[in-house]
Amino acid sequence: MSDLNHTNTDRNADPLTNEPGAHPIGTGIGAAGGAVTGAAAGSLGGPVGAAMGAVVGAVIGGLAGKGAAEAVNPTAEDAHWRDTFVREPYYSDAYTYDDYAPAYRAGYQSVIDGRGDWNEARTNLQQRWDVDHRQSSRLNWMDAEPAAKAAWERADRIWKQTKQE
Incomplete structure (x- = not known):
C-alpha cells in the first residue's frame, strides 16, 4: 500500500x-x-x-x-480487542466494547510506558483508574482489572517476542 x-x-x-x-x-x-x-x-x-x-x-x-x-501498536491492539472482547472469560453482555476499551488501552499502554511487571502496572492502574483511565466506561476497577491484565499480558508477550528477534 x-x-x-x-x-x-x-x-x-x-x-x-x-x-x-x-x-x-x-x-x-x-x-x-x-x-x-x-x-x-x-x-x-x-x-x-x-x-x-x-x-x-x-x-x-x-x-x-x-x-x-x-x-506494541495501539491501533492493532484496539482492533484485536474490539474483535475478541466478547470471547474473553470476564466478558459480560451488560457492557459494550466502549466500556472495556479504556481498560485495554490502560493495560497495553503500561507496557509501552515501561512497566515490565504486572504487579507494578496493576498498582498504578488501580490508583489511576477513576482519575485518568476510566473515561466514560461503566466498569469499576474490579470489573476492569481482568481486561487491563489481558491487554497488559498480550502487549508484554509482543514486546518480549520482538526483543528476541
Missing part, C-alpha cells in the same frame, strides 16, 4: 524526518527512566559519573521505550 493511502496518524510520522513509526512518548518515557537509573549508577563516580550515567541511561532508556512503542 502506498503512503497516499495512509494518513499521517496511520503512519505515525516522525515530526523531523517524516519517516513512519515515530514513538516520541515511548522514547521520552524510556529516556527519562533510563536517565534516572543511569545517574544513580554513575553517582559512584561523583558528579561527573552521575552526569555521564544520566546521559548513557537516557540513550539506552530512550531506545528501550521506543522499542516497546514500536512493538
